[in-house]
Amino acid sequence: MKTVVVPARAAWSSVIRAGAALTITDLHGNQAVDFLVYDAHDTSVRYSAPDTIHAQGGIFLTTGSVLMSNEHTPLMTVVADDVGRHDTVGGACSKESNTLRYGHHTWSQHACVDNFLAEGAKHGLGKRDLVSNINWYMNVPVEKDGTLGIVDGISAPGLSLTLRAERDVLVLVSNCPQINNPCNGFDPTAVEMTITEAGGA
Amino acid sequence: MATATTYGARDHARAQEGTRTEAMPVVPASSWPEPPCEASRLVWAETVAGGNYTHRVLARGTEFRLTDTHGDACAHLLLHHADRPWERLNVADTVKVQWNAYLGEGVLLLSDQGRVLASVVADTSGRHDALCGTSTLVRNTERYGDGTPQSPSPAGRELFKLAAAKNGLDPRDLPPSLSFFQGVRVRDDGTLDFTGSVGPGGSVTLRAEQDVTVLIANVPHPVDPRPEYVSTALEVLAWRARPTRPGDALWDATPEGRRAFLNTAEFLAARGIA
Numbered sequence: 094m095k096t097v098v099v100p101a102r103a104a105w106s107s108v109i110r111a112g113a114a115l116t117i118t119d120l121h122g123n124q125a126v127d128f129l130v131y132d133a134h135d136t137s138v139r140y141s142a143p144d145t146i147h148a149q150g151g152i153f154l155t156t157g158s159v160l161m162s163n164e165h166t167p168l169m170t171v172v173a174d175d176v177g178r179h180d181t182v183g184g185a186c187s188k189e190s191n192t193l194r195y196g197h198h199t200w201s202q203h204a205c206v207d208n209f210l211a212e213g214a215k216h217g218l219g220k221r222d223l224v225s226n227i228n229w230y231m232n233v234p235v236e237k238d239g240t241l242g243i244v245d246g247i248s249a250p251g252l253s254l255t256l257r258a259e260r261d262v263l264v265l266v267s268n269c270p271q272i273n274n275p276c277n278g279f280d281p282t283a284v285e286m287t288i289t290e291a292g293g294a
Numbered sequence: 295m296a297t298a299t300t301y302g303a304r305d306h307a308r309a310q311e312g313t314r315t316e317a318m319p320v321v322p323a324s325s326w327p328e329p330p331c332e333a334s335r336l337v338w339a340e341t342v343a344g345g346n347y348t349h350r351v352l353a354r355g356t357e358f359r360l361t362d363t364h365g366d367a368c369a370h371l372l373l374h375h376a377d378r379p380w381e382r383l384n385v386a387d388t389v390k391v392q393w394n395a396y397l398g399e400g401v402l403l404l405s406d407q408g409r410v411l412a413s414v415v416a417d418t419s420g421r422h423d424a425l426c427g428t429s430t431l432v433r434n435t436e437r438y439g440d441g442t443p444q445s446p447s448p449a450g451r452e453l454f455k456l457a458a459a460k461n462g463l464d465p466r467d468l469p470p471s472l473s474f475f476q477g478v479r480v481r482d483d484g485t486l487d488f489t490g491s492v493g494p495g496g497s498v499t500l501r502a503e504q505d506v507t508v509l510i511a512n513v514p515h516p517v518d519p520r521p522e523y524v525s526t527a528l529e530v531l532a533w534r535a536r537p538t539r540p541g542d543a544l545w546d547a548t549p550e551g552r553r554a555f556l557n558t559a560e561f562l563a564a565r566g567i568a
Contacts, residue, residue, distance in 0.1 A: 144516075
């Protein structure tokens, strides 16, 4: 078992071998964890929000949800979840989208896409490799008229979820630095990553 | 006609000129029989067969209308900046920035760079989807027995790969796509309702706000519940028009949209384009 604390605003990545589990713990509560996953041996096969949504018939992730690739093959499965639902729709914050969402004064702030670019580069990934991502612990309801938005989280300190790798995968994480919306209570905090090899070693 | 000789084969091939089928490009576009504007402004006139694809580079300011002529088209759409394809449609930003998951008149199709690639000028269908993407080889093989491009049930992603390749792009350049004419709605618990088509004749008109590469796959929606592969023709017409400008209603329709247009204008001005 290997445990790493990812500080507020930081990026993290790891290869998770087939059968191993990744547990993400929301140490302080209400922290959005932006998450992308790739086939470790062919990164052109990567998480697909739309395939995941249509495979399970809904936009929220929880226990039993299978994270599907753009070739409609399973990458990881949610095998435990203390929270109940997680976001597939909102994607990552970026310096560019922040100028639209809040105003140009946000340009100098930290953003998830920059984390993904920097961390992805360590694995040979570039801008073309970034797609709509999962936001663990982020709460994005959709109203009858289609109105959607990031609202107060439903997580709490110490809650966690566990993902099982269905093949060797590369996971990229941006521990969201957003300070303009409630995705992390306007206050980014640390999260914990625990990798448990198959068989519990 | 005898085709045993080169002369005969040549005559046979040349005799085909002028053949009209339902699904084909009409070239020049100005010869389209029922132009929606002065025929001389048309730059693209095509009927895309069910289970087929098309692509075109459109200049900023071009309007393009997609029409579901028979009621069972589904136009899966991707947009890339024409000469900077790493700037491309970002579906998550499109729905998040505009605070709405549903597509319709007035919606801006945003790039990942905080700019507008295209806007939705008109919509008579209202049955669209930004959540489910397109179909894949694996899934179509499970559902219909095959999903390869030359099969009777091509998958959207396989067709997008071909359309992308013809524009120098590869599968890594294919992000989540939008689809028009087959609707999906989200229930309170996050599950999906497939609402299908509005029927024959629904149309949506988009306007290129930058020079864009348009990729279109016309295949069944991935959650279409019908066991058979149903995909009918999609009409595509494009004509010269003008991009959204300051003072237009759409420019100031929302604060987020206004900033997206301002970002776009700044980018184009710096390049000496507009």
